[in-house]
Amino acid sequence: TVGAIGYGSYEIYSKRHPLEQQPFDPKKRTVIVLGSGWGAVSFLKSINTDDYNVMVVSPRNYFLFTPLLPSCTVGTIELRSIMEPIRFITRHKSRNVKFYESECTDIDPESKTISISDVSDIKGAVSNTTIPYDYLVVAVGAENQTFGMAGVREYACFLKEIWDAQNIRTRLMDCVESAGFASQAPEEVDRLLHMVVVGGGPTGVEYAAELHDFLKDDLETWYPELADKFRITLVEALPSVLPMFSSQLIQYTEKTFKQNKIEVLTKTMVKEVAEKEIKVMDANKNMISIPYGLLVWATGNCPRALTRKLMARIKNAQTSPRGLLVDDYMRVSGAPDMYAIGDCTFSKYAPTAQVATQQGLYLASVFESLARIEEGKSKKITPFEYSHQGSLAYIGSDKAIADLPFLNGNISVGGVATYVFWRSVYISNMFSFRNRFLVVGDWMKSKVFGRDVSR
Numbered sequence: 001t002v003g004a005i006g007y008g009s010y011e012i013y014s015k016r017h018p019l020e021q022q023p024f025d026p027k028k029r030t031v032i033v034l035g036s037g038w039g040a041v042s043f044l045k046s047i048n049t050d051d052y053n054v055m056v057v058s059p060r061n062y063f064l065f066t067p068l069l070p071s072c073t074v075g076t077i078e079l080r081s082i083m084e085p086i087r088f089i090t091r092h093k094s095r096n097v098k099f100y101e102s103e104c105t106d107i108d109p110e111s112k113t114i115s116i117s118d119v120s121d122i123k124g125a126v127s128n129t130t131i132p133y134d135y136l137v138v139a140v141g142a143e144n145q146t147f148g149m150a151g152v153r154e155y156a157c158f159l160k161e162i163w164d165a166q167n168i169r170t171r172l173m174d175c176v177e178s179a180g181f182a183s184q185a186p187e188e189v190d191r192l193l194h195m196v197v198v199g200g201g202p203t204g205v206e207y208a209a210e211l212h213d214f215l216k217d218d219l220e221t222w223y224p225e226l227a228d229k230f231r232i233t234l235v236e237a238l239p240s241v242l243p244m245f246s247s248q249l250i251q252y253t254e255k256t257f258k259q260n261k262i263e264v265l266t267k268t269m270v271k272e273v274a275e276k277e278i279k280v281m282d283a284n285k286n287m288i289s290i291p292y293g294l295l296v297w298a299t300g301n302c303p304r305a306l307t308r309k310l311m312a313r314i315k316n317a318q319t320s321p322r323g324l325l326v327d328d329y330m331r332v333s334g335a336p337d338m339y340a341i342g343d344c345t346f347s348k349y350a351p352t353a354q355v356a357t358q359q360g361l362y363l364a365s366v367f368e369s370l371a372r373i374e375e376g377k378s379k380k381i382t383p384f385e386y387s388h389q390g391s392l393a394y395i396g397s398d399k400a401i402a403d404l405p406f407l408n409g410n411i412s413v414g415g416v417a418t419y420v421f422w423r424s425v426y427i428s429n430m431f432s433f434r435n436r437f438l439v440v441g442d443w444m445k446s447k448v449f450g451r452d453v454s455r
């Protein structure tokens with residue numbers, strides 16, 4: 001990891017912030033990286049800029065540590081604590097990497113160019129342009145799956161980006177304050193204080209868990225008159241939540257949720273979303289209406305518009321609607337000199353940060369080998385092999401679950417000790433010492449003073 005690089009030493013500072021970036025060397029090939037998430041950053045940390053001119057294009061000028069995003073929706077952790085400016089990453093060790101805060105709107109694999117568009121509100125004279133590449137690394141992630149259902153984008157909150165966490169936080173506190181408004185009708189109070197989460201994957205489960213902690217630890221103290229009316233419901237279409245975990249941990253999670261009075265509706269599929277209620281179909285095919293105050297939508301991923309556009313351009317080779325097809329070397333099928341990593345691909349692995357990180361690291365090693373081969377030195381390029389390090393999830397009340405590979409099998413553990421392990425794993429995986437310091441500080445702050453209940 002980049003790890004313990006502190007702020008303070010002038011030498012380190014000047015290396016991280018060279019007065020000006022070196023111009024690109026015309027003798028080197030140019031690699032453009034699309035994205036500043038897990039896959040892109042893992043690649044950028046390892047790519048050798050002595051071999052290539054490297055340029056990054058992303059609408060987000062920071063890296064986001066997504067595993068702790070659910071904690072930000074309730075103020076256990078502050079948003080800035082899990083963000084790292086992309087320029088810290090690109091300039092680290094005097095690396096010569098250019099960054100453009102912009103969205104890639106089109107990729108033309110034939111002319112080997114990308115079109116980019118400035119995303120800032122304040123635009124200069126030029127806000128759209130086309131850039132050529134020698135190699136392209138597509139790491140644009142995925143977007144929220146809505147199945148095209150009307151009402152989801154209008155009324156539900158997602159949980160993927162910084163602004164989603166802010167939005168959830170605002171909506172939650174709006175619901176609570178409106179429920180406490182003078183002469184509010186009892187059925188309206190019940191609706192406003194009903195928080196519904198759709199999707200029992202890890203995102204939905206972790207959000208429900210954080211919300212429970214916030215209600216129990218803080219809202220009940222500050223809003224005692226509303227305390228017994230708060231309700232959380234998790235709706236999942238499959239027979240259980242967290243299907244990727246062992247059955248033992250699924251049962252443990254469902255038992256913990258029951259103790260925490262989180263209602264879990266399995267075999268229940270959301271069919272319609274309106275402003276104040278959702279309609280679901282239960283296991284017996286009955287349609288039931290569920291009024292809600294806050295609706296959080298966490299039903300997984302689907303390809304971004306850019307990915308779909310690229311797939312349409314090379315449709316003979318791209319036959320899956322679920323993401324870019326790549327070979328074992330991360331090469332995009334049907335597009336020369338183009339690679340893809342992370343959630344934008346459709347591969348046999350789950351779309352996780354763990355997979356994206358390993359793919360980014362692997363791809364940097366492929367580029368290293370390509371550079372050596374070009375110099376006439378023989379270098380074997382081996383296919384990508386994923387090494388699963390285990391799955392972890394927070395389930396509330398200071399408990400976490402973990403499925404970990406052990407010898408040739410797997411061990412499943414859950415409880416408070418696993419929560420301590422969960423915290424230590426995430427802290428050690430954070431990008432910088434600064435991030436670690438801030439997150440530990442936030443944990444201590446919320447323990448000592450409670451979470452901030454202001455909007």
Ligand code: FAD
Pocket residue numbers: 034035036037038039040057058059060066067068069070102103104105139140141142159160203304306341342343344351352353354355356392
């Ligand atoms: P991302 O990290 O999403 O990055 C995509 C990047 O592309 C972003 O910088 C985005 O701004 C940029 N981009 C988007 N469109 C364009 C465009 N048109 N042009 C250029 N750039 C673009 N995984 C785990 O392994 N463990 C966990 O505990 C875990 N927890 C999670 C918790 C939450 C709440 C969520 C939402 C996900 C979690 N995941 C976890 C999954 C993990 O975050 C993703 O698998 C991971 O982010 C994928 O990395 P990526 O680089 O493919 O995409």
Ligand code: NAD
Pocket residue numbers: 067198199200201202203204206235236237238242243268269270271298299300301350351352391392393394
């Ligand atoms: P997911 O795909 O894992 O789960 C979505 C769930 O929504 C599924 O169980 C699906 O059956 C359900 N669903 C879909 N449509 C529905 C409907 N109409 N009504 C009711 N339920 C419906 O999605 P996610 O939880 O957003 O996770 C996305 C990816 O990120 C996954 O690969 C996951 O492993 C990863 N992730 C990992 C962690 C972690 O490791 N702790 C945390 C968050 C996300």
